[in-house]
Amino acid sequence: MASADLELQGAMLAALKADATLSSLVAGRIYDQPPEPVTYPYVTIGEAQFVRDDATCISGGQVFLTLHAWSRAVGFPEVKRIADAVVECLxxxxxxxxxxxxxxxxxxxxxxxxxxxxxxxxxxIELVAYVEKPIS
Known part of the structure; x- marks a missing residue:
């Protein structure tokens, strides 16, 4: 069984790559680790933290997730559009x-x-996910 944050990373990556609005902004450049040299603009999957919060008969918790959007366009409009597209998708x-x-x-x-x-x-871009883990 994979950790919740690893499974979320895969699901988020698939959703982000399938999103038409985000694809039009970053042309599919969504990375865990960007290549060298990198082409701007792009999005990276960032940090994750799992905080356990079990209850009776339920194992689970919160996953705090961070994504990053990067742009070299003048000013903030492009990076804000990218961040907004990530938020709308997730x-x-x-x-x-x-x-x-x-x-x-x-x-x-x-x-x-x-x-x-x-x-x-x-x-x-900061998100929080609430997850349950199957009890074995």
Missing amino acids: HLAALALPTNRLISINHRQNRVFRDDDGLTSHAV
């Missing part, structure tokens, strides 16, 4: 997981800023 999505069960996935916040290089606009 917020409240009904993602199927192979061995765990997704209760819900919710958008928490976006942060947009200019990276230290002065050229790259960066959006950090």
Whole structure:
């Protein structure tokens, strides 16, 4: 049985790559680890944290997920459009997981800023998923 955050990563990646709006913005450039050299704009799967919250007869918890959008276009509009497309694709999505069960996935916040290089606009997209694990 895979961890909930690993299964979520696979399901999110499939959903993001299938999303027409996001594809029109990043041309399928959605990575776990971007290639060198990378073509802008693109999205990366970021950090994940599982916080266990078991209850009687239920094993589960919360998965805090981070995605990143990157752009070299002037200003913030392009990276904000990409972040918005990621949120529209994943917020409240009904993602199927192979061995765990997704209760819900919710958008928490976006942060947009200019990276230290002065050229790259960066959006950090944060989500939280509630999952149950089968009890064996």
